[in-house]
Amino acid sequence: MAGITMAGSGSGLDLETIISTFVTAEKTPKESRLNKKETNLTTELSGVGTLKAGLADFKAITGKLGNLDSFYQSKTNISYQGRDVEQTTAGGVGDSAALPITIQTKGVVPKGAFDVEVMQLAQGARLESDFLPDRETKPGQGMLYFDAGKDTFQVDVNVTDTLQQIQKKINDAPDNYGISANVISSDLGAKMVYTSDKSGKANDLTVFTSDSSLNIVSSGMKGQSATDAIITVDGNTITKDTNIFNHAVSGVTITANSLTKLNEPANFSTSTDHAAVQDLIYGFVDGYNTLMGSINELTHPETGILKFDSSARSIKQQLQSITGGVVDDANKRLNTLYGAGISLEEGGMLAVNPFGMGGSKSGDQRLNEAVNNSLDDLGKLFAGNNGIAAQVNRVLANNLGNKGMISQQENMLSENLRDIGDDRAKLDRHIASFEDTLRKKYTALDNTVTRYNATGDYIRNVLG
Template sequence: MANITSLGIGSGLQLESIVEAYINAEAIPQELRLQEKEERLGLELSGVGSFKSAMSTFNDTLSKLTKSDAFNKQIITSSTSAIDLTSNGSASNGDFTIDVEQLATGTRLHSQNFTSSADFVGTGTLTFGNGTDSFDVAIESADSLSAIRDKINAQSENFGVTANIINGSSGSFLVFDSQVTGAANALSVTSSDASLDSISTNNSVERIAQDARIVIDASDTSPGTTVTSSTNEFKNTIEDITITVKELTVAGEPAELSISQDKENANALIEEFISGYNALADELIGLGAAKQGRLAFDPNVRQVKRELADTVIQAVSGLTGSIESLSDIGLELNRDGKLEKSTFSYENFGSGQQRLDNTLENKLTELGELFASPTGIATQMADMIDGYIGSDGVLTQRVTILNERVSGIADEFSELQARLRSYEETLRNQFSFLDATVSQYNATGAFLTSALALPDNN
């Protein structure tokens, strides 16, 4: 049988078109199915990605609200740069005046004069003490003034003494500065040998060690309260406040200190919470829309909406104050599932804005507990969101599975093409036989027709 490379040449039949029709009938439905599957998975993957992103953005807001001191910020001001003030967040509001009468200092000593820093002093041991700590430095006969300085500064047990050399018109001398301040921490230098007295027991005191001293709320009618400290830091002199003095105040012009709660910070956090919650709610509404939502009727979308709403509505357990729910601070859900300040006034409670204002004015600690306690609103929501977008979260795993399915479509296309090539080969083999057979029949028919058409010579 002849080897026919193009179907239909021998038979005259449109066999190539027939094979193509068979292939298309097999291929087109399956290709459309795979394309639709790819589009469907791509749409779902896009929707889940937006879902995760929206939850992550809201979680960033929640991370601010879960901090124990989020609502406990304070505004502390001083009328002068002579004082720095910090609070642990629990200080009561108040106004004070502070006179800085004395700064804490450490001892400063200087030795007797020498011809130069290269002079040798003697042999023995120098002992430096400040009442509670001490350290020794061994001095050898070959040690110059410079070498002695270096040994003191390099001593590993040095508690804060710095040695320097001053070179002046009258000669060179050692200076010892103690960084340990306070009257009880005066620096002393003694020696084991009289040859070292010139840099120890015979030192001159250039600056004595003294305590810092401040006077709080002095006035024409009251001497105020005098407080001393061995350092320039006063902790809890005003409860929950640390005062650091840096310079003396001018007599008769005390520093004016004011402590107040940072209501603006707390209000900004509440507004950010409302905005973040509603942005997530909008995203969930759009994703779950029945006709155009990329995740229409999705169970994860419905579940998150339900869990968020439950957290907003329910009271928080384990709180000690009068605030137990978002309703207590004036927030509630509207018909669209959005968070807003209540427009209704309840008896003895006022409108939503009034309840929020009252909370910001008088109950910032309770507000912090409502959000940041172990069972608080922000804590609950953050834990819930982590269950969806965390490393093992529902949506994280879902994205992984969807990506695997999308990648698998390429394999399905490859498998389909392989099956179609095999199918085409089978069809061509079958139709090649038909083409050859019909071609033979045509040739035989043509021969017979030609033979029958010859004239009969008999």
């Protein structure tokens, strides 16, 4: 009955003000408590979201740090006919596909320079039939056999099959190991073309048939044979059935892209990219400090949004325990962050200090020695099975997963916010009922006073 403004119209009493006052007195404290609770929950949920985002950002850093290949980054320079391409790799391929060779490195690559000539590329066979009248020609029936090296498959051709239908049968054969059939139509007629994905001289393609009627699309076809790839490295000839040479140079994979010109070899040089590894370590320190700074702000005992939250403090304690601890599986000479030049500072922060204390080596010096002289040990410290990154990633996964502490906390806060919506609806129903009850009472009072006023007026008129 909210919104009715008739109370007191008969008696002249200001009953609307009285009702409004009682309704406000009943609603305001309850609504204020809900508003405060909603504000607190929204603020806490925002803080948890900030923490979650910080953990996710740090996880991206430690994810790369936990990959051992990240510590074996190399710099490769490829030169050919005056064009130079420098690529930095960590097991990946740089942007050099337009050159005769592409270089991929893995592990610690010794410094060196090499001349490579691409004499021949590996390719699969290609066979073409003689011309037939058109693609609807039905050459005959029988079995077609396709052999390349140790691989073989067969296709059953019916007397009603056209060239197009034979093509489809070949391409759709479940045991087809890499033979593509195509029909080419020209002014002279149509021909069947077979192309093999299997490169290498030993994988030359042979097509034969069980019925002479199919000879025109099998036996005696013309084309090119499968070939091996041939390169020379500093004059040493290497032959392979693919264009990828894994062991020509230790730690280096050479991919032949195109032939080099006579007496114009492509040159590539390799060296370990120590600067990239250092950047990786500094990125870890910066990422860790950013996360710790965020946690410190969120859990500040006076102003922190999550000052009463145990999750953030627990995460901080776990991370500090990891960064200040010993990695059991690492080399004893380099099994702590301090050994790698990283010190634990006030407030839980990390630092690579440029100055030493009491004649000891500075953090910069210890890090440089680890990167330049102990790359394997540095990799074990961070990327080993129980290394710093692996331990940190376990903490982050336990908190960020669907059943993790952070996710559960987000779900709980979101549920509590939804409960406040229900509480507001209940309060609205209660206030509406409360106002309705007041109106009924004061309407009765209004009617009574109105009757008394009418009686008084009647008596005054009689006695008057």
